[in-house]
Amino acid sequence: AQSVTQPDIHITVSEGASLELRCNYSYGATPYLFWYVQSPGQGLQLLLKYFSGDTLVQGIKGFEAEFKRSQSSFNLRKPSVHWSDAAEYFCAVGANNYGQNFVFGPGTRLSVLP
Amino acid sequence: EADIYQTPRYLVIGTGKKITLECSQTMGHDKMYWYQQDPGMELHLIHYSYGVNSTEKGDLSSESTVSRIRTEHFPLTLESARPSHTSQYLCASREGGHVEQFFGPGTRLTVL
Numbered sequence: 001a002q003s004v005t006q007p008d009i010h011i012t013v014s015e016g017a018s019l020e021l022r023c024n025y026s027y028g029a030t031p032y033l034f035w036y037v038q039s040p041g042q043g044l045q046l047l048l049k050y051f052s053g054d055t056l057v058q059g060i061k062g063f064e065a066e067f068k069r070s071q072s073s074f075n076l077r078k079p080s081v082h083w084s085d086a087a088e089y090f091c092a093v094g095a096n097n098y099g100q101n102f103v104f105g106p107g108t109r110l111s112v113l114p
Numbered sequence: 115e116a117d118i119y120q121t122p123r124y125l126v127i128g129t130g131k132k133i134t135l136e137c138s139q140t141m142g143h144d145k146m147y148w149y150q151q152d153p154g155m156e157l158h159l160i161h162y163s164y165g166v167n168s169t170e171k172g173d174l175s176s177e178s179t180v181s182r183i184r185t186e187h188f189p190l191t192l193e194s195a196r197p198s199h200t201s202q203y204l205c206a207s208r209e210g211g212h213v214e215q216f217f218g219p220g221t222r223l224t225v226l
Contacts, residue, residue: 032213043120043204043217044157051213088154094213101145101208102215106156 002027002093004105012111013081021076021108023091032094033074035065038107039087047089050074061085086112117141120205120218127195128226135190135221137205146188147215149204150174157204163188195225 003026013019025031032051036044048059055067065076074091091105118139127133137146148161149172159172163182177199178192188207192199202222206215 034214036217041202041220041222043219044206045217046214049214090157094215096211096213101213102147102159104157107154109154 002031002095002103004091004093004103006089006091006105006108008108009106010109010111012113014113015083016080019076019078019081019085019110021089021091021110023074023076023105024072025074025091025093026072027093027095029095032096033065033067034092034094034102035059035063035074035076036090036092037061037087038090044090047076081110081112083112083114086110118205118207118216118218120203120221122221123219124222124224126224126226129194129196131195133192133195133223135203135205135223137188137190137218138186139188139205139207139216139218140186141207141209141216142185143207143216144185144210145208146182147206147208148172148178148180148188148190149206150176151202151204151220153202161190195223197225199223200225 005024034049035047038044050057050067088107090107094102121136144165146163149157151157158174160176161180163169204220205218208215
């Protein structure tokens, strides 16, 4: 069965500092991996996705993520955080099948200090 | 650009009322989903649909019901709202053969 863990419930960083949000997954085949961001009271916006190929993927808003098969990880990074990045971040593993094709992690809440 | 809409965005209603949360998408996606999310918590799938006249329950048991009469429309109904239904409800869709889900802005429901 698919599962996703995000070990950090809440992370606080200073504006301008670098950021890494962790995501580990369990999946029997090559996974489709996603990072979504959710601002307060809003829906989920796709930041980036990995299907195959280059293991370092670039997304919107200056985010990138690296797929490491050996570690079953798909960590999200940003070199310099902006105050507007404060939000909830969800990692997800997906499959092209019927039914519940997505499994979401529990989310990591990012706070940004001025 | 994904086009998926939810109305209302916010709803405050009294116990016992019947409510319908609307979700529409203009992308022609055949698969649609409803998630329930408590503040600061993870998403739980409560309903999904493969296409017209096809609906299934998700992992989280819910007293709500859904219908899928048209491809673009996937409303969720609560026959008798209770305070325990207070939550955010997110609608999503995806194209058959693709994995990525597109999300609406959500409806925040408060039942007094």
